[in-house]
Amino acid sequence: RKEVEQDPGPFNVPEGATVAFNCTYSNSASQSFFWYRQDCRKEPKLLMSVYSSGNEDGRFTAQLNRASQYISLLIRDSKLSDSATYLCVVNDMRFGAGTRLTVKP
Amino acid sequence: GAVVSQHPSRVICKSGTSVKIECRSLDFQATTMFWYRQFPKQSLMLMATSNEGSKATYEQGVEKDKFLINHASLTLSTLTVTSAHPEDSSFYICSAHTRDIYGYTFGSGTRLTVV
Numbered sequence: 001r002k003e004v005e006q007d008p009g010p011f012n013v014p015e016g017a018t019v020a021f022n023c024t025y026s027n028s029a030s031q032s033f034f035w036y037r038q039d040c041r042k043e044p045k046l047l048m049s050v051y052s053s054g055n056e057d058g059r060f061t062a063q064l065n066r067a068s069q070y071i072s073l074l075i076r077d078s079k080l081s082d083s084a085t086y087l088c089v090v091n092d093m094r095f096g097a098g099t100r101l102t103v104k105p
Numbered sequence: 106g107a108v109v110s111q112h113p114s115r116v117i118c119k120s121g122t123s124v125k126i127e128c129r130s131l132d133f134q135a136t137t138m139f140w141y142r143q144f145p146k147q148s149l150m151l152m153a154t155s156n157e158g159s160k161a162t163y164e165q166g167v168e169k170d171k172f173l174i175n176h177a178s179l180t181l182s183t184l185t186v187t188s189a190h191p192e193d194s195s196f197y198i199c200s201a202h203t204r205d206i207y208g209y210t211f212g213s214g215t216r217l218t219v220v
Contacts, residue, residue: 034209043198043211044149087148095141097148 003027006088006096014104017078021099023088024070034089035062035073038098044087047073078103107133109201111212118189118219126184126215128199134179135201139209140172143196155182189219 006023013019025033033050048055050071054063061074071088078101085098108131118124128138137156141149153169155161155176163169173185182201186193198214 041196041216043214045211046209094151095149 003094004088004090004096007099008097009099009101011099011101012104013078013101015078015080017103018074018076019078019101020075021073021086021088021101022070023072023090023096024068025090026069027091028066028069030069030091032091033062033064033071035060035071036087036089036095038085038087040085044095047086075101080105107201107210109135109199109210109212111199111215113215114213115216116218118217120190120219121188123185123187124189124217126186126197126199126217128182128184128201128212130180130201130210133201135182136179137202138176138182139200139202140174140182140184141198141200143198143214149198152184186217189217191219193217194219 003026007021011019035047036044037047038044048057048062050062050064052064059076063072075082080103083101083103085100087098088096110129110131112127116124139154140152142152143149151164152167153161153163153174155174157176157179161174171187176182194217196214196216199212200209202209
């Protein structure tokens with residue numbers, strides 16, 4: 001089993017839609033969790049950290065479920081500029097395979 | 106904010122030659138550097154983790170004699186791809202971490218093409 005697994009995607013949604021990604025991890029002792037965004041042929045950029053109590057940043061909400069060992073990212077009112085690959089990261093910078101999101105007009 | 110400068114951004118080399126990629130932390134000290142490789146439409150795969158002043162820890166399946174990592178100072182880490190072959194063609198990217206700064210900062214990546 002991979003250490004970090006993500007929804008396969010791709011997700012193609014219309015503007016304004018709400019979309020959610022999940023990411024499961026295998027190491028129950030994992031302590032740190034992040035969501036990164038990667039645009040085509042660019043380096044990943046930190047989108048947000050994931051805290052135990054859940055956290056929100058504008059249209060983005062991240063949550064952690066330790067019991068089921070997964071983290072989630074919710075994007076509300078999606079914009080065209082949200083089109084990218086979203087990567088979850090657990091612990092020592094181990095990345096999930098990424099979920100590609102395309103937001104269409 | 107924290108900046109990691111990675112060079113070169115793009116390199117084309119002949120099969121059998123070696124290529125060195127540098128990552129410099131410009132305004133902070135990087136105690137740990139992660140090196141990744143990414144093939145088209147695939148995720149970043151961690152190759153190795155290096156700590157300043159000590160030997161790098163390589164992931165399973167990564168040849169340490171082929172991918173030489175040096176982290177001689179708190180601001181510079183290098184990855185040398187030795188005796189490169191076409192199958193080494195990939196996007197290589199570094200990420201730095203320091204306890205003083207929350208999160209990790211990526212270099213802009215190096216696109217290596219071996220012909």
